[in-house]
Amino acid sequence: MTFKFDNVYIKDIDIVVGQNEKKGPLGSYFKNSYQDFYFEEKTWEQAESKIAFETIRNLLNRNQVDLLIGGDLLNQLTATSFAARNFKIPFLGIYNACATSNEGIVLASSFIDKKLANNIIVNVSSHNNAAEKQFRYPVEYGGPKPQLTTFTVTGSVGVVLSNEKSKIKVESGTIGKVVDYGIKDAYEMGAVMAPACAQTIYEHLKSLNRTIDYYDLVLSGDLGEVGKKILKEFIKKEYNINLKNYNDCGTMIYNIRKQSVYSGGSGPACAPLVVYSYIIDEMKKGNLKRVLVVTTGALHSTTTVNQKETIPSIAHAISLEVAM
Amino acid sequence: MTFKFDNVYIKDIDIVVGQNEKKGPLGSYFKNSYQDFYFEEKTWEQAESKIAFETIRNLLNRNQVDLLIGGDLLNQLTATSFAARNFKIPFLGIYNACATSNEGIVLASSFIDKKLANNIIVNVSSHNNAAEKQFRYPVEYGGPKPQLTTFTVTGSVGVVLSNEKSKIKVESGTIGKVVDYGIKDAYEMGAVMAPACAQTIYEHLKSLNRTIDYYDLVLSGDLGEVGKKILKEFIKKEYNINLKNYNDCGTMIYNIRKQSVYSGGSGPACAPLVVYSYIIDEMKKGNLKRVLVVTTGALHSTTTVNQKETIPSIAHAISLEVAM
Numbered sequence: 001m002t003f004k005f006d007n008v009y010i011k012d013i014d015i016v017v018g019q020n021e022k023k024g025p026l027g028s029y030f031k032n033s034y035q036d037f038y039f040e041e042k043t044w045e046q047a048e049s050k051i052a053f054e055t056i057r058n059l060l061n062r063n064q065v066d067l068l069i070g071g072d073l074l075n076q077l078t079a080t081s082f083a084a085r086n087f088k089i090p091f092l093g094i095y096n097a098c099a100t101s102n103e104g105i106v107l108a109s110s111f112i113d114k115k116l117a118n119n120i121i122v123n124v125s126s127h128n129n130a131a132e133k134q135f136r137y138p139v140e141y142g143g144p145k146p147q148l149t150t151f152t153v154t155g156s157v158g159v160v161l162s163n164e165k166s167k168i169k170v171e172s173g174t175i176g177k178v179v180d181y182g183i184k185d186a187y188e189m190g191a192v193m194a195p196a197c198a199q200t201i202y203e204h205l206k207s208l209n210r211t212i213d214y215y216d217l218v219l220s221g222d223l224g225e226v227g228k229k230i231l232k233e234f235i236k237k238e239y240n241i242n243l244k245n246y247n248d249c250g251t252m253i254y255n256i257r258k259q260s261v262y263s264g265g266s267g268p269a270c271a272p273l274v275v276y277s278y279i280i281d282e283m284k285k286g287n288l289k290r291v292l293v294v295t296t297g298a299l300h301s302t303t304t305v306n307q308k309e310t311i312p313s314i315a316h317a318i319s320l321e322v323a324m
Numbered sequence: 325m326t327f328k329f330d331n332v333y334i335k336d337i338d339i340v341v342g343q344n345e346k347k348g349p350l351g352s353y354f355k356n357s358y359q360d361f362y363f364e365e366k367t368w369e370q371a372e373s374k375i376a377f378e379t380i381r382n383l384l385n386r387n388q389v390d391l392l393i394g395g396d397l398l399n400q401l402t403a404t405s406f407a408a409r410n411f412k413i414p415f416l417g418i419y420n421a422c423a424t425s426n427e428g429i430v431l432a433s434s435f436i437d438k439k440l441a442n443n444i445i446v447n448v449s450s451h452n453n454a455a456e457k458q459f460r461y462p463v464e465y466g467g468p469k470p471q472l473t474t475f476t477v478t479g480s481v482g483v484v485l486s487n488e489k490s491k492i493k494v495e496s497g498t499i500g501k502v503v504d505y506g507i508k509d510a511y512e513m514g515a516v517m518a519p520a521c522a523q524t525i526y527e528h529l530k531s532l533n534r535t536i537d538y539y540d541l542v543l544s545g546d547l548g549e550v551g552k553k554i555l556k557e558f559i560k561k562e563y564n565i566n567l568k569n570y571n572d573c574g575t576m577i578y579n580i581r582k583q584s585v586y587s588g589g590s591g592p593a594c595a596p597l598v599v600y601s602y603i604i605d606e607m608k609k610g611n612l613k614r615v616l617v618v619t620t621g622a623l624h625s626t627t628t629v630n631q632k633e634t635i636p637s638i639a640h641a642i643s644l645e646v647a648m
Contacts, residue, residue, distance in 0.1 A: 001391055001414035003440060043631055067325055067499065074625065075399040077419050081502060081623035085636040090325040090499040092427055093623075095401050095417045103416055107431065114438035116327060134627075175391065175414040178405060299405035299417075301398065303458075307367055312409040 001175045002207035008109040008170040009323065011119065011162035013276045014058040016051040018128065018154030020261070021273060024254045029277035030155075037129050037154065045074060048127035048156070052083035055158035059121050060087060063160050067092070069108055070123035071100040072268055073152070075134060079125050089121075097297030098193075098222050099176070100124050100268045101157070102316035106173035108161045109318075118163055125156035126267030135186070135302055148226040149187040150250055150266035157272035167284050167323055174204040174317040178299065186298075186305045189266060190227020193296035193313040197223065198235040200294055200315040205241070212241050216288045219279070221271035221295035221315070222250035224263030249274040271295045275320070283322050291320045325499045326531035332433040332494040333647065335443065335486035337600045338382040340375040342452065342478030344585070345597060348578045353601035354479075361453050361478065369398060372451035372480070376407035379482035383445050384411060387484050391416070393432055394447035395424040396592055397476070399458065403449050413445075421621030422517075422546050423500070424448050424592045425481070426640035430497035432485045433642075442487055449480035450591030459510070459626055472550040473511040474574055474590035481596035491608050491647055496532060498641040500524040502623065510622075510629045513590060514551020517620035517637040521547065522559040524618055524639040529565070536565050540612045543603070545595035545619035545639070546574035548587030573598035595619045599644070607646050615644045 015030055022033040032054070034040075039047040056068065068087070071094045072079040084091045096103045104122035111117045131152040132139045161170060179196045197220050205212060212218065223231055228248040235241045249271040250264035265273075275293050282288045300311040339354055346357040356378070358364075363371040380392065392411070395418045396403040408415045420427045428446035435441045455476040456463050485494060503520045521544050529536060536542065547555055552572040559565045573595040574588035589597075599617050606612045624635040 001441070045627055045631065046633075071419070075627065076421065076623065076625040078623065078625045078628050081636055081638075082628065082633070085502040085504040085623075088501050091420075091502050091638060092431070092499060093419045095395070095419050096415075097400065107416070110435065110438075110440055114434070114440065116434055116438065117325070175416060177412050178409040178415050180409040299400065299402065299409075301400040301402045303369055303399065304402050304406065307369065309370075309406070312405055314405075314415060 002172060002204055003110055004172045005109045005113040005170055007163045008112045009162050009164060009166040010159060010168040011164055011166055012059055012063055012160040014055040014158045015277060016054050016156050020259060021153055021155050021253060026253060026278050044127055044130035048079040048125055048130050049082040051156035052079050052123060052125040053086055055156040056083055056087060056121060056123050059158045059160050063119055065089060065119045065121050066117040067120045069094060069104045069120060071095045072125045073131050080123065096314050097299055098266055098268050098270060099295040099297030099314050099316050101272045102295040102318050105170060105318050106175055106316060109170045109173055112161055112163050120161050121158050123158040124268040124272055126152050126269045128152045128154045131267060145262060146187050147262055149262045150189055150222060150224040150264050151261035152267040153253060153265045153270045153273060155269040155273050157269050157276055159276055165323060168280055169321045169323040171319040171321040172208060174200055176200040176315040178312045178314050180310050180312040182310045184308060184310050186300060189298050190223040190263060191230050192298045192311045194223055194227050194231040194234050196313040196315040197231055197294050197296045198238055200317050201235060202239040204317045215290045215292045216245060218243060218246045218292045220248045222266035223248045223296060224250040225256060226263045289322045293318050293320060326496060326528055327434055328496045329433045329437040329494055331487045332436045333486050333488060333490040334483060334492040335488055335490055336383055336387055336484040338379040338482045339601060340378050340480050344583060345477055345479050345577060350577060350602050368451055368454035372403040372449055372454050373406040375480035376403050376447060376449040377410055379480040380407055380411060380445060380447050383482045383484050387443055389413060389443045389445050390441040391444045393418060393428045393444060395419045396449045397455050420638050421623055422590055422592050422594060423619040423621030423638050423640050425596045426619040426642050429494060429642050430499055430640060433494045433497055436485055436487050444485050445482050447482040448592040448596055450476050450593045452476045452478045455591060469586060470511050471586055473586045474513055474546060474548040474588050475585035476591035477577060477589045477594045477597055479593040479597050481593050481600055483600055489647065492604055493645045493647040495643040495645040498524055498528040500639045502636045502638050504634050504636040506634045508632060508634050510624060513622050514547040514587060515554050516622045516635045518547055518551050518555040518558050520637040520639040521555055521618050521620045522562055524641050525559060526563040528641045539614045539616045540569060542567060542570045542616045544572045546590035547572045547620060548574040549580060550587045613646045617642050617644060
């Protein structure tokens, strides 16, 4: 399901990250960061909620906003809800795992394009330790993991979408469908999500009657090095699409060779950390004109994995363009 | 944030319930029900996903649908996502706890009213045992609970909203704000959610320049008997609103005196089970013309409760009218 938007622009961005993201190749783009994982709070969950609070607060201080749409990886989306309770602003909680950010952008863009709102914040966050604790093992175990797994980013990213003209436009968006290729291993996120990513790219191009070279760059959300290879092969074989000017945000947020992040970054904040810093900057500089961002989410829980269920996934796409 | 809708109608409804709901006072409205809590599946989580699957499937069999919006109480919304993987339909996962259904109705109505879609399914589910297991204690413990707690309903409710005229119209919707009155006891859901409910009713009326007697009936989602009393007192004191033609869906879905359900029903499916069966029927019969439904959600997780955090809540309102 694809929408074209005529009057939706990125008005403001606010980002807070943890130490690993600050030390990564895009570190210079992140002005606000914390040195440890607690951010002066007592727990990792409170820490995540704190940075979600900070990005939302900073955007509200600089903008008149009608609505907050947001989500995170924590059970019951508490990072976002607990941040939202500090502000008197209408709130909609959304969840499609690491595809959440584009779910929010498509919803917000639809509302703005149809004049239901003037300015909407979309905020997503994730926290490595809080996610590890919830989804895997106690972090203190230090258990080794397979190299194909990914590393949840620590960060909060808020974006104000607006009908007020700016340099960057949200030109269109595609809502994806749930796919399930029968994978049960929760470490194989790249393989789980690559088919959903491929399907959404295909449907986006088809519904807008475009070929892949319409875009200067195609970015997947957080497939990592392993999933990136799978996507390229899969989308060629299944849909005959040659991904040339393509990269994966999970492979861009860290220096994979030097930082111990396995196959790369992941989490709802992973793609937004890359897109709303470096990519937007490149677009403003004129180095990129049209960028397709496809965020990818794995829709399992620890319960479903323990019950030996296969893992469904979904991907949503947005097209960002330098405004004329 | 309130929207008025001109062309949004309820086109179709599908409901599957468990045994307690079938045995309740509205049982005759529920054609499809299961006798046990497993629904021929191995686990309660799979059982919940099965009924979510069934209501969505039944609606898709009878309707052309553009988009599925839905959510549930399970961590990472797996009941809904796992149901959605069976259908090739665009999917948006949403979560505002027991306020989720109206979140979906407002989103879907906005999309339909602005011609972004013709038909959208909003589906919500909950399952008593799956919720108890996740949020409280192993069900087998049989631990006693305070009388003010509520009992999560078992059921799945799917609604098709459409631009096609029908007898029942979604006339307007209000997106609520997160409030937190400092309650830490996860059994006191009524008290936690009543202030959010009051605030949303107040903002709904104010933004549409209406008084409460505009509505033949005001329904809160799942405050239960205890929360219902709190709401009536609180909304009088805080906003000078006299709730006269008012009831709470949590007190209507069960026979509270005979069924062991404490203060009443709760869960994302609670209000929809009452509204999209009995209430819609009363509207079709001409006994009710305008109904305001306010679903209420508590936004905590087991982690935040264990960390001694207070519990934020939210409420979203929709106005249903008999179409002219």
